[in-house]
Amino acid sequence: MEHLLELQNIVVRFALRFGDLTAVDDVSFTLDRGDRMGLVGESGAGKSVTGFSIIGLISRPGYIASGRILFEGTDLAHLNEEALRNIRGNRISMIFQDPMMTLNPVLTIGTQMTETLQAHMDITDEEAAAMAVDRLRMVHIPSPEKRLNQYPHEFSGGMRQRIVIAIALLMDPALIIADEPTTALDVTIQAEILDLLLELCATGKTGLILITHDLAVVSQVTDKITVMYAGRIVEMGSTDTIIHDPRHPYTQGLINALPGSRHTGSRLNQIPGMMPNLLTIPPGCSFHPRCPFMMDICTKQAPRLKYYKEHERQISCFLMENQNKGSI
Amino acid sequence: MFAFTIRRIAQGILVMLIISFLCFTIQHAIGDPVRDIVGISVSAAEREALREKMGLNDPFLSQYIRFLGKAVRGDVGMSFFFKKPALEVILFKAPATLELVFVSSVIIIFISIPLGIYCAINPKHILSRIIMGMSIVGVSIPVFLTAIMLIYIFSVELHWLPSYGRGELVNIGGWKSGLFTISGIRHLILPSIALSSIMLPLFIRLIRSQMMEILETEYIKFAWAKGLHKRRIWFIHAFKNTLLPVITVGGVQLGTMIAFTILTETVFQWQGLGFLFIEAVERADTTLLVAYLMVVGVIFVVVNTIVDLIYGLVNPTVRIQGTR
Ligand SMILES: Nc1ncnc2c1ncn2[C@@H]1O[C@H](COP(=O)(O)OP(=O)(O)O)[C@@H](O)[C@H]1O
Numbered sequence A: 001m002e003h004l005l006e007l008q009n010i011v012v013r014f015a016l017r018f019g020d021l022t023a024v025d026d027v028s029f030t031l032d033r034g035d036r037m038g039l040v041g042e043s044g045a046g047k048s049v050t051g052f053s054i055i056g057l058i059s060r061p062g063y064i065a066s067g068r069i070l071f072e073g074t075d076l077a078h079l080n081e082e083a084l085r086n087i088r089g090n091r092i093s094m095i096f097q098d099p100m101m102t103l104n105p106v107l108t109i110g111t112q113m114t115e116t117l118q119a120h121m122d123i124t125d126e127e128a129a130a131m132a133v134d135r136l137r138m139v140h141i142p143s144p145e146k147r148l149n150q151y152p153h154e155f156s157g158g159m160r161q162r163i164v165i166a167i168a169l170l171m172d173p174a175l176i177i178a179d180e181p182t183t184a185l186d187v188t189i190q191a192e193i194l195d196l197l198l199e200l201c202a203t204g205k206t207g208l209i210l211i212t213h214d215l216a217v218v219s220q221v222t223d224k225i226t227v228m229y230a231g232r233i234v235e236m237g238s239t240d241t242i243i244h245d246p247r248h249p250y251t252q253g254l255i256n257a258l259p260g261s262r263h264t265g266s267r268l269n270q271i272p273g274m275m276p277n278l279l280t281i282p283p284g285c286s287f288h289p290r291c292p293f294m295m296d297i298c299t300k301q302a303p304r305l306k307y308y309k310e311h312e313r314q315i316s317c318f319l320m321e322n323q324n325k326g327s328i
Numbered sequence B: 001m002f003a004f005t006i007r008r009i010a011q012g013i014l015v016m017l018i019i020s021f022l023c024f025t026i027q028h029a030i031g032d033p034v035r036d037i038v039g040i041s042v043s044a045a046e047r048e049a050l051r052e053k054m055g056l057n058d059p060f061l062s063q064y065i066r067f068l069g070k071a072v073r074g075d076v077g078m079s080f081f082f083k084k085p086a087l088e089v090i091l092f093k094a095p096a097t098l099e100l101v102f103v104s105s106v107i108i109i110f111i112s113i114p115l116g117i118y119c120a121i122n123p124k125h126i127l128s129r130i131i132m133g134m135s136i137v138g139v140s141i142p143v144f145l146t147a148i149m150l151i152y153i154f155s156v157e158l159h160w161l162p163s164y165g166r167g168e169l170v171n172i173g174g175w176k177s178g179l180f181t182i183s184g185i186r187h188l189i190l191p192s193i194a195l196s197s198i199m200l201p202l203f204i205r206l207i208r209s210q211m212m213e214i215l216e217t218e219y220i221k222f223a224w225a226k227g228l229h230k231r232r233i234w235f236i237h238a239f240k241n242t243l244l245p246v247i248t249v250g251g252v253q254l255g256t257m258i259a260f261t262i263l264t265e266t267v268f269q270w271q272g273l274g275f276l277f278i279e280a281v282e283r284a285d286t287t288l289l290v291a292y293l294m295v296v297g298v299i300f301v302v303v304n305t306i307v308d309l310i311y312g313l314v315n316p317t318v319r320i321q322g323t324r
């Protein structure tokens, strides 16, 4: 059966004055209807750019240099602007990081909801308002009818993120891309919002791409994980296998860094060093300067993402290849 | 909104009190009300008697309170030159200036908004670069030079438009208006272009830079992600937010514009307040000068209060704070 979403060898570049910078390098993955995938990695890994490339909203001067984005059978990477517009907020919607910044301060909640419906459907103001109230109820906003005439500043951060989620749900999308939806919120509110996302995705057939730097968040909500490092996928598989048995040294480092992980005592184990700036990506495997298992080949040649049957996932690391051959 | 309105009006009254105090101080220091009434051919003894009778030897503060009491009732003294109440003289000339400022504002609004928005959404386009380049040139040319160039080109060389006076006027309830005759409008064109020429480049640049900043915000990115049409994003989501700082600056710049009417009216022999002001300076007509300052102060305060109220209508945050 056709996948809901299939990224094929996507490369995203930013055309800067001194030349092009590759922010997303040869990223491929698939998502089926109702799948919930976590896209994880340190800040600057290219997660947001990957997410925004799907709906054609990479900020200037970024562009998709090559690859295909098949969504319900159409290639979004080569679609005209009007057709893309009609998919945004309709078949694919987004949730942003900071709910204090996501809503327009001078427009009412009602306007910001009904305009979304009317951009995609020919319906009256009353019908649109009724649908808006219904979605506000779905995200557990009390007395939703009264809320339509209020402005964003009259709500708390957690409530605003619920409203943003309600907006994302308006057109019953097939896919929601949530970019760090809980990062800007208090810890207690974070848990509520995650529960809400899980509840909404579990009831419907909505697919979810959850972008976050926080593996703990991903392990609560998703059934699949894609780990990115410096614009490339380094490990991809089911959440269960990756959380309990990370194989790529970078993923292992991320999991060791989690508070309460089995490898830590009382302190946090950060991965030593920093992710390279995209302009100074080292030759070979881009992770090698920070890798505790670095070998000669890692400095010379870039590993390829391959499926390893015994690990039930894709990994991009020479350690795996060597184990496979039983060499060293 | 109600409390907000009340607070703004109270602030306006306070500003007017300060202006009136300054005006009175000026009049007290340099004016001579006795001369204004009887002229200079009267003996010293008679003048002193008159001073005493008019209360000019009273303490400063009680004179100010009397001045204020009269001013509230519309009496700011007699014009020495016109031998008429100063306010009457001013109100007679005010329509000319108000119409000039009004038409200039309309020109500024209807040109700066479309051009500013265009430059913000097409920053790299050649047309935007031309507009921005011209606006730099525009700000740096002084008003009187613009005015003289306009007169030279359109009156002297081309004979298209008149270069001085207001033309044919229509009397509407005491308000002599040039807006309702072809001749009146033809006379308005050059002066109002000259007057708007200082503010226009400034507003184009302001609208452009504000709008470009707004277009980079998260809520605009979210609006794109909702699949809205680009026109709605530009003209509703972005423009409404762009308006807020523009309204504020607009209110302040109105003062500058009134100051520039003095120059413009002088060049075009426009019989308005600015022209009157220069004449009053030449004739040392202190009472008239003070009356001018008071009236301009009132106009400025009223317009700024209205501008603030409009700001409150556009910005919901202000409205809510006001009701608390
Ligand atoms: N507007 C931009 N201009 C230039 N480079 C950008 C821009 N946006 C992102 N990038 C580059 O893309 C990289 C990945 O960014 P992003 O996807 O936002 O990372 P994250 O994984 O934290 O979401 C950044 O490190 C930066 O180098």
Ligand SMILES: [Mg+2]
Residues within 6 Å of the ligand: A044, A047, A048, A049, A179, A180
């Ligand atoms: Mg990001």
